[in-house]
Amino acid sequence: MSARFRPGDxxxxxxxxxxxxxxxxxxxxxxxxxxxxxxxxxPNPEELxxxxxxxxxxxxxxxxxxxxxVWPGYLGGAGxxxxxxxxxxxxxxx
Amino acid sequence: MHDDDHxxxxxxxAPPDQDGRLxxxxxxxxxxxxxxxxxxxxxxxxxxxxxxxxxxRSPAQGARVVAHAWVxxxxxxxxxxxxxxxxxxxxxxxxxxxxxxxENTPAVHNVIVCTLCSCYPRALLGxxxxxxxxxxxxxxxxxxxxxxxxEFGTEIPDSVTVRVHDSTADMRYLVxxxxxxGTEGWSEEQLAALVTRDGMIGVALPRLP
Numbered sequence: 001m002s003a004r005f006r007p008g009d010x011x012x013x014x015x016x017x018x019x020x021x022x023x024x025x026x027x028x029x030x031x032x033x034x035x036x037x038x039x040x041x042x043p044n045p046e047e048l049x050x051x052x053x054x055x056x057x058x059x060x061x062x063x064x065x066x067x068x069x070v071w072p073g074y075l076g077g078a079g080x081x082x083x084x085x086x087x088x089x090x091x092x093x094x
Numbered sequence: 095m096h097d098d099d100h101x102x103x104x105x106x107x108a109p110p111d112q113d114g115r116l117x118x119x120x121x122x123x124x125x126x127x128x129x130x131x132x133x134x135x136x137x138x139x140x141x142x143x144x145x146x147x148x149x150x151r152s153p154a155q156g157a158r159v160v161a162h163a164w165v166x167x168x169x170x171x172x173x174x175x176x177x178x179x180x181x182x183x184x185x186x187x188x189x190x191x192x193x194x195x196x197e198n199t200p201a202v203h204n205v206i207v208c209t210l211c212s213c214y215p216r217a218l219l220g221x222x223x224x225x226x227x228x229x230x231x232x233x234x235x236x237x238x239x240x241x242x243x244x245e246f247g248t249e250i251p252d253s254v255t256v257r258v259h260d261s262t263a264d265m266r267y268l269v270x271x272x273x274x275x276g277t278e279g280w281s282e283e284q285l286a287a288l289v290t291r292d293g294m295i296g297v298a299l300p301r302l303p
Contacts, residue, residue, distance in 0.1 A: 023210060023262050023263050024262070025209050025210060025236075025260065025262060027209075027236065027237075039192065039194075039263075039264065039265055040192070040264075042263070042264045045263065060263055060264055060265075062194075062265070067239075067256075067258075071237055074237075074238075075238060075240065075241070076238075076239070076240045076252065076256060077252045077253070077254070077255055077256065079255040080239070080240075080255055080256045080257070080258075081255065081256075081257050081258070082236055082257070082258040082259075082260060083257065083258070083259045083260070084259075084260045084262055085260075085261070085262045085263035085264065085265055086262070086263075087263070
């Protein structure tokens with residue numbers, strides 16, 4: 001598996017709204033975060049949902065976002081974060 | 095006349111029968127199950143045994159892992175580095191689950207949610223509670239985690255980072271709560287009794303001794 005990003009890299013989640021079985025939550029599309037870790041490579045769920053094999057496996061990352069940059073008017077500590085698992089093809093360098 | 099004589103002119107409420115119309119998904123489950131059995135791919139007994147196995151899992155498994163991590167720093171390090179392998183070390187069948195363990199510290203409080211469905215570390219915690227699957231919990235925990243935690247009676251000071259984990263894909267999550275002060279030297283069994291399901295989801299703190 002060749003992973004495009006490393007822990008600490010800044011990434012932006014694609015602002016895309018394709019139909020189908022997408023595991024990238026709407027609320028995080030278009031937001032910028034930092035790679036927390038590479039989880040490994042897994043068959044692409046967008047393909048698996050339609051009975052295909054999902055190969056080649058896609059690198060999956062945990063990406064950490066600052067809550068005050070995800071939610072306007074977020075109530076809580078400035079250090080609060082949310083970690084989300086996102087497949088590589090949903091991420092661009094930022 | 096004795097107490098359980100029901101010939102006395104008023105009705106007792108009966109528990110509701112679940113005999114309303116089946117939903118599309120319930121029908122689909124029955125159809126697929128019957129086809130698998132008819133075609134000899136599964137037997138009815140195998141299906142029953144899997145359900146029995148599912149129902150038998152409980153948060154006691156997770157509590158055992160947490161208590162072991164509290165008494166054994168080297169084990170805790172392995173658990174945080176690779177949750178699945180560390181649970182298997184204790185003889186827990188993790189199946190294909192990839193577990194990420196996140197640690198509560200004086201500076202960080204972790205809480206788990208699955209906004210897309212209801213992903214949950216069943217091997218360690220059993221079946222998820224209904225509230226974990228509710229739209230309200232799923233939508234609000236990412237947006238206003240501190241308000242949700244407060245409703246569970248868990249007040250996190252602003253000086254402590256609240257770290258939400260949205261379980262969106264192939265990982266499953268377990269919170270490793272902080273060991274309560276005053277329990278140093280306790281046995282693993284005593285410590286495990288302080289660890290609750292809600293504490294391992296991150297909506298509560300461990301019981302105090």
